[in-house]
Amino acid sequence: xxxxxxxxxxxxxxxxxxxxxxxxxxxxxxxxxxxxxxxxxxxxxxxxxxxxxxxxxxxxxxxxxxxxxxxxxxxxxxxxxxxxxxxxxxxxxxxxxxxxxxxxxxxxxxxxx
Amino acid sequence: xxxxxxxxxxxxxxxxxxxxxxxxxxxxxxxxxxxxxxxxxxxxxxxxxxxxxxxxxxxxxxxxxxxxxxxxxxxxxxxxxxxxxxxxxxxxxxxxxxxxxxxxxxxxxxxxx
Numbered sequence: 001x002x003x004x005x006x007x008x009x010x011x012x013x014x015x016x017x018x019x020x021x022x023x024x025x026x027x028x029x030x031x032x033x034x035x036x037x038x039x040x041x042x043x044x045x046x047x048x049x050x051x052x053x054x055x056x057x058x059x060x061x062x063x064x065x066x067x068x069x070x071x072x073x074x075x076x077x078x079x080x081x082x083x084x085x086x087x088x089x090x091x092x093x094x095x096x097x098x099x100x101x102x103x104x105x106x107x108x109x110x111x112x113x
Numbered sequence: 114x115x116x117x118x119x120x121x122x123x124x125x126x127x128x129x130x131x132x133x134x135x136x137x138x139x140x141x142x143x144x145x146x147x148x149x150x151x152x153x154x155x156x157x158x159x160x161x162x163x164x165x166x167x168x169x170x171x172x173x174x175x176x177x178x179x180x181x182x183x184x185x186x187x188x189x190x191x192x193x194x195x196x197x198x199x200x201x202x203x204x205x206x207x208x209x210x211x212x213x214x215x216x217x218x219x220x221x222x223x224x225x226x
Contacts, residue, residue: 006155033213040199042218043156058213090155100144100205102214104155 003027006091006105013081014113021076021108023091031094032074033102036060036087043090049074081112115140119202119217126192127225134200134220135186142204145178145185146214150199159200160187194224 004025013019025032034047035058045058049068063085064078074093078085088109092102119136126132136145144163148156160171162178162185169176175188185204189196202217 039152040219040221043201043216045213048213092155100203100214101146101158101161102203103158104148107153107155109153 004091004093004103004105006089006108008108009106010109010111012111012113015080015082017081017112019078019081019110021089021091021110023074023076023105024072025074025093025103025105026072027093027095027103028071029093029095029103030071031102032068033092033094034058034064034066034074034076035090035092036062037090037107038087047076081110083112086110086112115204115206115215117202117204117215117217119220121220122218123221123223125223125225128192128194130192132189132192132196132222133186134202135184136202136204136217137184138204138215139183140204140206141182142206142215143182144205145176146203146205147174147176147185147187148201148203150201150219152198156201189222192222192224194226197222197224 007022030051032049035043044060046062047066049055088107090107091105094102147159150156160176165182166180167178173190199219201219203214
């Protein structure tokens with residue numbers, strides 16, 4: 001079973017607040033990902049990392065930023081949250097680029113008022 | 114860019130019935146993955162396929178990697194209420210998308226008891 005954790009699970013905040021969504025994995029995976037997903041809809045890749053000090057933007061433009069200082073940790077930050085950021089944010093990790101299997105965390109449901 | 118066409122978009126079936134869904138693409142993939150997502154949770158990997166023509170089962174689930182490498186299907190036999198959720202296919206092309214997964218838009222499965 002995959003060991004990937006996200007906190008908080010639910011977050012309700014006001015417009016303009018700075019927030020950080022945490023994601024950690026204990027599997028030693030080099031590759032980590034952030035997806036944005038509206039309820040019942042498709043997944044959109046917003047950030048990914050192939051290892052420490054490596055971060056790239058995904059297919060969907062996002063105002064969020066990420067960092068990868070440690071292999072196991074891949075936090076996502078919004079400097080000034082807006083209602084348009086309301087969504088579910090899913091973190092995933094993968095063991096090996098060639099194999100492709102990604103394991104997902106439980107997600108953070110963000111609501112910006 | 115690469116796209117996956119997943120169908121049907123939604124299904125509403127009677128408990129005990131068999132279910133079939135598929136993904137097609139104009140691009141070739143090296144790996145096909147099938148995930149299930151329960152409401153409010155992250156996707157969970159059900160089946161991974163690595164070779165053209167491969168047929169793999171996981172309990173009541175069976176998935177196949179199309180011989181042309183451009184499609185895959187997932188069958189669920191004797192559906193039960195806990196099969197409810199959204200099923201996503203995902204493909205990996207080693208040479209494209211920088212090694213990242215391409216996801217279908219999902220098939221929402223609802224089961225009548």
